[in-house]
Amino acid sequence: MSGESSAQEAENDFRIFLTQYRQHLKDIRAHFAGQTLDGADSEGQNEGGDETDDDNILEPGCGMQAATVTEDSKEEAVDQDPWTASEKDALFHGLAVHSRLRPDLIASRIQTKTIPEVCAFLEALENAASHHPLPDRRRDTLLPAMEVTDSWITWEERQAAHLLLAEPEWEAYAQDAQRQSILTAHPEDAPDSPRTPLLAQWKAQDALRALDKHRLRAMARILRHGEASAEDGSPPATSVPDDANLDPVVRGRSQSSTPSTRELSPKSRRRLQKRLYMRRKRAEKTGTEAVQDEGLLKVGRPAKARPPPKKTGPPRKRGRRGSAAEDADATQRNGDGSEEGEDEGNDEGDDGEEEAGKGDYAHPHKGGLTAPYKARRLLQEAGITPAVLAEHKLDMFDGIGVARFLEHARDDGTAISISRNTLALLYDILYDIVTEIVRRAIVSREQEVNLKAGNKAWRVKNPDGILPKNVEHALEMMGAGAPPRPGKRKRSADNEEDDGDNWGDEQEDGDGDEASASDTQVTSDAQDAKDAQEAQFDLAEDIYPAFFRLPSAYAEKHGDILPDDMDEEALERELDEEDELDAEDCVAQETYEENLWLSMQEQPAIN
């Protein structure tokens, strides 16, 4: 057949897949919203239809306390905090989304109830259900799990690949349409039109949507500049200063800060001394004069002069080069202004390209802006400042570290990026975890201080301070072991012994020096390596381990799995039934897949 008809066929397949995919998406969203497939909310519906006549009793919105579930279960379910209607709503919502086996997830959804309280409520519900037995439901009335053949999976994979390509385009289109409608609602000539701030906001959003390694590095640079200006006490820059616009001398010393040596801490003083020493050594090596300014120098390779243009011939066309390229050019030239030996290069410049090969000049063939510079320029033009990054929750992670992770994430060298939303989500997760750790550490410390206050044998030096061991205790309570402490690379044997002794001492009366606890660490290299390896595979699940609750009905039957007086005939019968059910399921599966293939032949509704 012709390629045209096969293309049409593929397009039709994709439309069918899309219809199914959207339905599936809708179902999943309904599930997580706690709704049943027919769109009704899950209120009052327990899993497996556990309640029949009790709908009115267990209805979450009825405002009754859990203690009123049944008379018999009153004792178990009574607790100090009666369940409000909204809490019961949330509980049934959670039951629909998760299951009765995961009270931890349900409790986290309710937020105001603990796992034991949820367990007590579920127990009460089960007791209530046991007093109102359900009609015997045969297993063959339940829908089997459907297994499809490889050919269907291959077909779905193919369609999914198409979807993956098409989705970003659709999203962009939908967003454009939305923005256009907003702009239409706000005419430009209207007084106090929010168009300008909106456009600026959208530009920033677009610049930060997909963050590749270059943008991540540019972000890290912006944040670093922000921090540096904050430390200097200078007003925060509204945007990253463009080096090209700075005076070369100022730029060379842009990070210079010259505090008096006497004001410096011993650590800073030593750092400064080393810095100056290294400058002297480098100057000796190159035969130049060392810069004795205490501030930081401009890092990076110094720029060479460019050879002058040819005296004959037409002037070079510079039409398509952007202004930034001109700026970069200027940067490179200006950069040399502060360097030693620059004058010679300029003096000899009139000799033209003859001299270019001698190394005094840069190569006459000048490159354009490279990707890192373009990313930097893009963010600058979009008005990305540390405040904007903070607003988008992008100031938590080190951009360089994330960029390096992305670089190593794929072996095939494919360029990949990370979504702004993903980073913001990680920010939220980290925020939640750290908040919980801090909360538990404070509680741990308060309890410890209270306990010790009643006994004169204990001496608490700093009752308001949180100790590392409190944090470790908090981590233990959350099911995560204490992270490996940062180790030192090499220590002499005697030092290690000293540390070992101190470690024990400071564990006992560590109240005096909380901040320097990391100095007291002693772990063997092998242990460090092992811990590091374990830490590498830590996941969020390790922080919050799953809490399973086996319903009491299961626990009671535990002893009867293989009774001694087993009825062989009954067992045979049950196994035969099992086989029959399996056979029926297989037939159902085949029918199901046949229907799937048939549904492809129907023209789907295009939406």
Add this chain to the structure above:
DNA sequence: AGCTCGAGCTTACTTGGAAG
């Protein structure tokens, strides 16, 4: 405190290829 080494980072240069 002086000195050395090396990692890590930034910046600019080089150069082959693509695009106009």
Add this chain to the structure above:
DNA sequence: CTTCCAAGTAAGCTCGAGCT
């Protein structure tokens, strides 16, 4: 042919760590 692009590379700076 000119201009632009971008990966790779060179050059320089800072700083941590460790030795003497």
